[in-house]
Amino acid sequence: MKKKSSSFYIYIIALAAILIGFVIVFFIWRHDVTQAINVKIVNDALPLTDEGKVPEGEAVPEHKDSGENIDIYVTVSKSWKNTDDFGAQYDGFIKNNSVAVVYNWSLDINLPDDGTIDSAWNGTYETDGRTINVKPDENTNMIAPEGMQTFGFVMLSPEVLDIRDFSFTGHRFAKITDYPMFWSMVVLLIIWGIFVITSLIIHFRMAKLKQQKLHDEMVIDEMMHTFARIIDVKDESTRGHSLRVSYYSKMIGEKMGMDENEVKNLGYIALVHDCGKIGVPDLVLNKAGALTDEERKEMQKHTVYGGKILSGFDSIEGIINGAIYHHERYDGKGYPEGIKGKDIPLYARIIGVADSFDAMNSDRCYRKHLSAEKILEELENNAGTQFDPDIAQIMIKMVKDGLIEEMKGKADIISQEVIKLK
């Protein structure tokens, strides 16, 4: 069974989290929120007149934030002097700054001095020492969100009082949907859901594309190897030659520091470097003895034929040059054009060395393969004349590192890839 990638589990967890998030949101949505309020508020002092009196109808003073979104003020609307004391009308209000309804409230007004209530409105009033307790009546029980409830009383006292000390209790009732934070959470959850689902779609599409790419690469690889087998079937004496030259060329490319893609392309270029042999008559290609001058010229045309066969093959850069120039020599005495040195395309120089090594290391009908010592001698002697000296040195090192022994171990694998038609 195919192993799931770790990202698969991350997506599953993310989707589960979204689902749980929406379930929680749904249940919260269905439930109202009630909250007890218990707050003590002490406002800043009212500004007093020169006589030390609370000014009538004074603007609402600043107060310390109660942290409960409840503001309470009492101001003096009017006052008068009696024979023995002062009378004043005190008007107050409770401001609800929250998004919830406040209800069943009770307000304790703490007086700085003794006072006797003469009359009162918007609630029921009870005095206990210097505390007046106000309870709402039917009409004033609910304080709307962002709303206000007024109350007031006329009180007789030794001085006009500066009332600013309150204790308030009550309940707050709201639907969760009244809170902006709730909607922020919902929006975040939706954004997160869209992000995860989009990522998931992209992930699966990328996985499909990756699979398609792997398949395409396999098709290319198998096509190139099939092409190489067609060439090797044609040339009876060098069965497996194209596969081996490709293998050696890739090794050289790796040792020259080429990247993975370059090495892969070099392998393909080497696989088909002798494809022009298809155009050489079998009598010449498979002749057991030495070739005549005319036959040799015909044989050498396989480079030009290869160039023509591959002339439409543009997707692998250098594949045409590999076929045309792999028999050029570093000293310019090669064919088909006699170009020399670095004018010979790099891939062709690499294939040239790999090609010659394979020829020396393979049995022919007219001779056995050369010994390792003889191969090393040939590579040394021809470095800088036939071969690019740098590439020849890499090949020499590969031979010294045991390439010949290694290839003996691969003989079976190579032969399995070579098709024998008869």
Ligand SMILES: [Fe+2]
């Ligand atoms: Fe060749």
